[in-house]
Amino acid sequence: MSIEELLNPAGPPRRYVITGGPSAGKEAVLEVLHSRGIPATAGEPAREIYRKHRDRLGRHLQVGDRQAYSRDVLEAFVTEFCDHAHGLRFYNRGIPDGYGWDAFFGLGPYPELEHAARTYRYDAVFVLDPLDDFESADDLVWAKEREIRRVHELIVQGYYDAGYRPIFVPADDPGRRVDYILAQIPVPA
Numbered sequence: 001m002s003i004e005e006l007l008n009p010a011g012p013p014r015r016y017v018i019t020g021g022p023s024a025g026k027e028a029v030l031e032v033l034h035s036r037g038i039p040a041t042a043g044e045p046a047r048e049i050y051r052k053h054r055d056r057l058g059r060h061l062q063v064g065d066r067q068a069y070s071r072d073v074l075e076a077f078v079t080e081f082c083d084h085a086h087g088l089r090f091y092n093r094g095i096p097d098g099y100g101w102d103a104f105f106g107l108g109p110y111p112e113l114e115h116a117a118r119t120y121r122y123d124a125v126f127v128l129d130p131l132d133d134f135e136s137a138d139d140l141v142w143a144k145e146r147e148i149r150r151v152h153e154l155i156v157q158g159y160y161d162a163g164y165r166p167i168f169v170p171a172d173d174p175g176r177r178v179d180y181i182l183a184q185i186p187v188p189a
Contacts, residue, residue, distance in 0.1 A: 021152025
């Protein structure tokens with residue numbers, strides 16, 4: 001099946017996740033997808049929800065704030081999943097990312113996350129290998145290099161725990177990463 005056939009807006013929904021830890025280059029990959037006319041998440045819903053929580057609290061989230069934040073992110077991911085009814089779409093992170101982030105903050109899986117991970121299934125998950133040049137002007141940069149690696153590992157483990165076999169995308173130029181991803185899209189049965 002060609003990318004043109006997958007892009008058919010009248011076709012069945014095909015859902016693909018782009019994920020990885022901080023510094024993996026998700027934004028750049030999603031920008032290339034957008035520039036090529038391939039439907040993908042605009043922005044990063046989890047980041048916007050984080051900012052709303054931070055603004056409401058007047059400080060960065062602490063461990064005690066993470067449960068409410070995690071549930072809000074889960075709700076946004078489920079809504080985005082359910083709103084997509086036809087054709088191909090790439091998601092900026094997916095529901096099982098919650099396993100990794102919650103584990104990083106010492107939280108265990110909760111029933112709503114478990115239910116959503118079983119119910120709302122993606123066709124494939126692409127994990128971007130971390131880039132070596134973590135630089136960002138973003139106001140959410142907080143992680144040290146070892147924390148970045150740990151979050152990445154926990155996110156990957158979350159997808160394995162949810163029953164996925166992630167496809168790993170090597171660190172490279174964003175355009176070549178997109179070419180690699182498109183070449184790896186599983187052919188629907």
